[in-house]
Amino acid sequence: MRVIMEPSLADRTTIRLGGKAIAELTVENYDDLKILPERCRELGGKPFVLGRGSNILAAGHDLPLILIRLNLKPKLGVYARSGDKIYLRASAQIPFAHVLRYCLANGLSGLEGLVGIPGQIGGLTAMNAGSFGAETGALLHSVLVWSDRGLNLIYQKDIIREYRRLKFGDLPGSPIVLESIFTLTASLKSVILKRANLNFLEKKSRQPIVSLSAGCAFKNPPGLAAGKILDMAGFRGKERGGMAFSSQHANFLVNLGNGSPEAAFDLLAEARETALRKFGIRLEPEVRILS
Numbered sequence: 001m002r003v004i005m006e007p008s009l010a011d012r013t014t015i016r017l018g019g020k021a022i023a024e025l026t027v028e029n030y031d032d033l034k035i036l037p038e039r040c041r042e043l044g045g046k047p048f049v050l051g052r053g054s055n056i057l058a059a060g061h062d063l064p065l066i067l068i069r070l071n072l073k074p075k076l077g078v079y080a081r082s083g084d085k086i087y088l089r090a091s092a093q094i095p096f097a098h099v100l101r102y103c104l105a106n107g108l109s110g111l112e113g114l115v116g117i118p119g120q121i122g123g124l125t126a127m128n129a130g131s132f133g134a135e136t137g138a139l140l141h142s143v144l145v146w147s148d149r150g151l152n153l154i155y156q157k158d159i160i161r162e163y164r165r166l167k168f169g170d171l172p173g174s175p176i177v178l179e180s181i182f183t184l185t186a187s188l189k190s191v192i193l194k195r196a197n198l199n200f201l202e203k204k205s206r207q208p209i210v211s212l213s214a215g216c217a218f219k220n221p222p223g224l225a226a227g228k229i230l231d232m233a234g235f236r237g238k239e240r241g242g243m244a245f246s247s248q249h250a251n252f253l254v255n256l257g258n259g260s261p262e263a264a265f266d267l268l269a270e271a272r273e274t275a276l277r278k279f280g281i282r283l284e285p286e287v288r289i290l291s
């Protein structure tokens with residue numbers, strides 16, 4: 001197991017904000033997984049599995065966390081075929097973009113709706129990431145997870161899909177996703193590529209994908225769009241201390257380069273208060289807040 005003391009969250013998140021955790025433990029084999037609880041106890045912090053850090057907003061002070069990173073032998077490839085179904089296995093630490101490129105190169109259709117999501121397979125799975133009507137959880141055949149109960153393969157029928165969250169059967173806590181197996185179909189490469197390109201252009205035209213951000217700040221309340229609510233509340237483009245709600249998409253909180261976690265939290269709190277006062281709507285954070 002590789003150990004780094006006092007890892008910086010600012011260096012490990014796409015919004016480039018956050019203080020230092022106690023340590024970062026990189027799991028390299030199954031024995032490492034077994035000794036994780038003991039190592040976390042010794043180091044005196046709460047474990048937090050970190051993927052690409054594209055959905056994380058961390059406070060600027062020292063955080064009582066032990067970051068868990070995965071670096072098990074990576075697996076990416078077709079696992080099985082049945083009728084017109086093709087099952088693709090991908091390890092948690094593999095960037096989604098890499099998996100999508102594999103699908104495009106091999107004529108595997110299903111994941112192209114998720115194009116442009118900057119996370120890793122484990123993060124997309126844990127967050128049930130979605131866009132353009134595609135949802136990670138719905139595309140899963142099964143997920144290999146590690147929890148207090150050891151290794152478990154959880155099949156689709158036992159995966160409970162919630163908004164930006166998956167639950168794995170009756171496993172307690174937050175199991176670590178090790179591998180995801182997706183149910184895909186064969187399709188013409190040109191057709192998948194065209195669909196992926198169109199989705200990407202659509203995403204690029206609507207979202208500030210090149211800015212430093214953590215994706216959507218707030219969840220969409222049922223039947224409503226958080227971006228629209230923020231827009232109507234006057235937060236589109238609103239800046240404070242080097243942070244701003246994007247003028248392209250009001251639900252993206254962006255770091256203009258010199259932002260701070262304090263400014264980010266102030267803006268989020270003000271937006272929540274305003275949405276509640278003006279429209280009676282309680283906005284819930286979609287970004288995972290570490291404080």
Ligand SMILES: Cc1cc2nc3c(=O)[nH]c(=O)nc-3n(C[C@H](O)[C@H](O)[C@H](O)COP(=O)(O)OP(=O)(O)OC[C@H]3O[C@@H](n4cnc5c(N)ncnc54)[C@H](O)[C@@H]3O)c2cc1C
Nearest residue numbers: 051052053054055119120122123124126129130131177215
């Ligand atoms: C520009 C931009 C665009 C985005 N567009 C979208 C979009 O269209 N749709 C969408 O849903 N999201 C979007 N996001 C948000 C983000 O990319 C997704 O939530 C993504 O799934 C997070 O993956 P990650 O690897 O970065 O996870 P992290 O941000 O590192 O972690 C997110 C959560 O997942 C957990 N996690 C990570 N890996 C594992 C694992 N192996 N096992 C268990 N838990 C784990 C973490 O503990 C944490 O709770 C966007 C973000 C950005 C910056």
